[in-house]
Amino acid sequence: MITTGFRTLVYKETLRFYKVATQTIAAPILTAMLYLLIFGHVLEGRIEVYKGVTYTAFLIPGLVMMSVLQNAFANASSSLIQSKITGNLVFVLLTPLSHWEIFSAYVLASMVRGIVVGLGVFTVTAWFAHLSFNAPLWILVFALLGAAILGTMGLIAGIWAEKFDQLAAFQNFLIVPLTFLAGVFYSIHSLPPFWLAVSHANPFFYMIDGFRFGFFGQSDVNPWTSLAIVSTFLVVLALFAIRLLRSGYRLRH
Amino acid sequence: MTAIEISNVEKRYKSLQALGGVSLKIEEGEFFGLLGPNGAGKTTLISIIAGLIRADAGSVKIHGHDVVGDFRAARRKLGVVPQELVFDPFFTVRETLRLQSGYFGLGNNDRWIDEVMTELGLANKADTNMRALSGGMKRRVLVAQALVHKPPVIVLDEPTAGVDVELRQTLWKFISRLNREGHTIVLTTHYLEEAQAMCKRVAMLKLGKVVALDTMSQLIRRISGSQLVLHMPHNRLPDELQPLLNHPPEDNKYSLRINDYSEVEGILARLRMNGIAIDEMQLQQADLEDIFLQIMDENIV
Numbered sequence: 001m002i003t004t005g006f007r008t009l010v011y012k013e014t015l016r017f018y019k020v021a022t023q024t025i026a027a028p029i030l031t032a033m034l035y036l037l038i039f040g041h042v043l044e045g046r047i048e049v050y051k052g053v054t055y056t057a058f059l060i061p062g063l064v065m066m067s068v069l070q071n072a073f074a075n076a077s078s079s080l081i082q083s084k085i086t087g088n089l090v091f092v093l094l095t096p097l098s099h100w101e102i103f104s105a106y107v108l109a110s111m112v113r114g115i116v117v118g119l120g121v122f123t124v125t126a127w128f129a130h131l132s133f134n135a136p137l138w139i140l141v142f143a144l145l146g147a148a149i150l151g152t153m154g155l156i157a158g159i160w161a162e163k164f165d166q167l168a169a170f171q172n173f174l175i176v177p178l179t180f181l182a183g184v185f186y187s188i189h190s191l192p193p194f195w196l197a198v199s200h201a202n203p204f205f206y207m208i209d210g211f212r213f214g215f216f217g218q219s220d221v222n223p224w225t226s227l228a229i230v231s232t233f234l235v236v237l238a239l240f241a242i243r244l245l246r247s248g249y250r251l252r253h
Numbered sequence: 254m255t256a257i258e259i260s261n262v263e264k265r266y267k268s269l270q271a272l273g274g275v276s277l278k279i280e281e282g283e284f285f286g287l288l289g290p291n292g293a294g295k296t297t298l299i300s301i302i303a304g305l306i307r308a309d310a311g312s313v314k315i316h317g318h319d320v321v322g323d324f325r326a327a328r329r330k331l332g333v334v335p336q337e338l339v340f341d342p343f344f345t346v347r348e349t350l351r352l353q354s355g356y357f358g359l360g361n362n363d364r365w366i367d368e369v370m371t372e373l374g375l376a377n378k379a380d381t382n383m384r385a386l387s388g389g390m391k392r393r394v395l396v397a398q399a400l401v402h403k404p405p406v407i408v409l410d411e412p413t414a415g416v417d418v419e420l421r422q423t424l425w426k427f428i429s430r431l432n433r434e435g436h437t438i439v440l441t442t443h444y445l446e447e448a449q450a451m452c453k454r455v456a457m458l459k460l461g462k463v464v465a466l467d468t469m470s471q472l473i474r475r476i477s478g479s480q481l482v483l484h485m486p487h488n489r490l491p492d493e494l495q496p497l498l499n500h501p502p503e504d505n506k507y508s509l510r511i512n513d514y515s516e517v518e519g520i521l522a523r524l525r526m527n528g529i530a531i532d533e534m535q536l537q538q539a540d541l542e543d544i545f546l547q548i549m550d551e552n553i554v
Contacts, residue, residue: 008355016343087339091398093305094333095356096325252306 006101009092013109017075025117028071032063032121036128039185049187050218057129060122061139061212062184067121068143069204072114072150073157073175076106080158081167084251093252099245103155103238110151111144118143131215138223139214145230146207150175152237159244159251178204188220203233254316256281256406256437257302262311264297264461271297273461274311279439281316281405284432286452286469287441290549293458295441296336299410303333315406329357332404334395336411336441340383346370346394347379350401357402369397372427374420389420396424400431407431409440413447425451449541457548465548473539481509481517483524484533491527494520 017024040056049058083089092102133139153175161167182204188196199205200221210226213219219226245251257279264272272294279285287295300306302313304320304327313320318327341349347366354362370376373393378386383394392412399407409428413421429451432438442448448455449469457465465472483490486505490498497509497520509520517536524531 004358004360005356008352008360011355012352015348019343083341086342087335087337088341090305090335090339091341091353092356094303094328094331095353096328096358097356098325248307252304 003101005095005097006105009097009101009105010108010112013075013079013106014112016079017109017113024071024075024113025120028067028117029120029124032067033124035063036060036125040128047186047190049190050216053216053218054129057131058187058212058216059185060125060129060131061215062208063125064118064122065143065146065208065211066179066184068114068118068147069150069179069207070175071117072110072147073154073171075110075113076151076154077158077161077167077171078154079106079109080155081161081164084158084162085164089251099242103152103242103245106155106158107148107151107238110154111147114147114150115143118147132217133215134217135214135223137214139211141227142207142211142214142230145227145234146204146211149203149207149230149234149237152234152241155241156237156244159241159249162250178202181205182208183220184208203229206230254281255279255314256283256316257439258314258317259298259302260312260314262298262301262308262313264294264301264306264308270461272301272308275458275461275463276311277456277463277466279437281437282432282435283437283439284451284453285437285439286448286455287439287458288445288448288455288545289441289458292460294461295458296410297461298458299333299408299439299441302408303331304328329402330405332399332402332407334399334407334409334412336414338388338391338395340386340391340394342382342384345380345382346375346386346397349383349394350397353398354401359402362401365403366397366401369400372423372430373397374423389416392416393420393424396427405435406437406439409438411441411443413442413444421447445541445545455541457545459549464551465544469541472544473541479511479514479539480537481511481520482535482537483507483509483531485529485531488527488529491523491529494523 036056036059040059043055045055047055049055080089083092157167157170161170181199182202183199188199188205191199206221206226206229209219209221210223210230213223255278257277259275259277262272262275275294275298287298289295297306301308302315302320304324307321315327316330318330320327344352350366350370351362354366367376370379373396375390375393375397378390383391386394396412407428412424416424428438440452452469454468455465455472456463480499484506490502490507494509499508499510511517
């Protein structure tokens with residue numbers, strides 16, 4: 001059931017990032033564009049990951065997904081930490097919004113931001129290579145699941161962190177490595193066996209691999225396997241986040 | 254009907270006992286004051302009522318709804334004005350109020366929002382960003398936010414701290430109106446005159462315990478009585494009146510404790526019999542401040 005309270009919180013969370021769109025939308029698009037120009041320029045022609053797919057074409061879906069993930073994470077986490085530190089989270093905590101409504105509103109708004117930035121990155125980078133769309137539904141499914149997972153992680157990080165530097169640590173030591181080591185810039189099959197095995201333990205890898213399958217119809221692992229792993233990961237994280245909200249951990253102590 | 258029922262609420266922060274078994278019943282339509290020095294536990298108690306923190310033991314019900322078990326119904330009945338001057342810098346005044354209203358499930362509430370803004374003198378700031386408002390204006394918005402869902406119970410934590418005279422008057426006028434219309438008002442304040450003027454009943458908290466709970470008039474009568482101040486530069490107070498002294502005389506001014514105005518006549522008769530002339534005489538009603546100080550002194554734990 002979609003309640004007015006839930007809708008309002010989604011609206012507030014999207015309005016919040018929209019009001020600072022230069023920072024929340026334009027900046028990450030520019031960053032992705034720079035990655036494409038630099039890595040594309042240096043590596044184009046030297047690496048062929050999939051047969052008949054240029055390196056730039058291979059890189060673009062990775063960059064799009066990376067932007068989706070990082071921005072979905074940033075939205076929930078920075079909104080929460082700011083509200084906690086300035087104290088205005090009380091306006092949400094005083095309301096009859098349920099744990100489930102708070103969880104889904106923060107995650108949905110994060111997904112909106114992730115997808116908007118992802119579309120933006122795609123729009124500016126797609127001109128640099130010939131991309132195919134073998135299975136558009138997989139593209140959509142993995143983009144949405146990935147955004148939901150990172151939105152949930154952002155929510156958890158925002159609940160846990162009490163200071164900006166704690167949140168920065170969560171982002172720099174967990175989110176960024178997991179994203180970069182998930183095969184944004186390369187296929188994990190080019191890695192030595194040990195790192196290949198490590199990469200298989202990284203849930204972010206399956207999001208990016210499945211997403212890329214939607215474009216090229218080729219991937220490192222079967223997209224159904226990725227779908228199962230990614231969905232399970234989302235459910236586990238979501239249950240954990242809702243439990244935190246229900247217990248009032250670091251929000252209502 | 255009971256507006257707020259607090260039963261044996263306890264809260265401990267590590268070694269500090271913030272609340273040590275507080276029980277209070279506030280009836281619907283009351284104008285209730287929660288007084289006490291800093292650190293007495295007022296804000297902790299309000300936060301537990303509001304569901305912002307969880308009690309270690311005991312329970313709180315708002316209009317019969319438990320603030321933990323039935324929090325959705327409880328919070329719909331409750332409007333809280335927090336003590337801290339918090340705001341969301343992303344939004345204008347009107348956006349802030351619309352959002353707050355939406356969280357309570359009221360999507361189309363502009364009529365009431367406009368009325369609240371007008372009553373609180375915010376109408377011409379409706380489209381101003383929160384960041385651009387003065388402290389007093391931000392305080393008004395906090396009050397407005399607590400009222401968007403027309404809660405029957407309104408809790409104000411130090412609403413007039415650092416607020417100018419004009420806002421204080423606007424605020425009390427509006428709050429009194431809401432009280433007349435049937436809203437229950439609970440407030441904490443450091444300004445005891447304000448509590449004395451507004452509250453019909455008060456609880457005094459000290460070190461997390463209720464040390465006094467009574468109607469304002471009973472409290473003033475019960476504890477301190479009144480005092481008769483006599484200025485007698487040329488005479489000493491007769492011995493038989495010495496036990497009535499509140500404290501040793503200062504500048505030949507004698508302050509005598511009386512419980513009833515009829516006692517004045519007897520005192521004057523004694524003075525006349527001793528041939529004492531009085532230069533000046535004052536009858537002083539005890540006020541909340543005297544009582545407050547007395548109670549806080551008495552209950553040294």
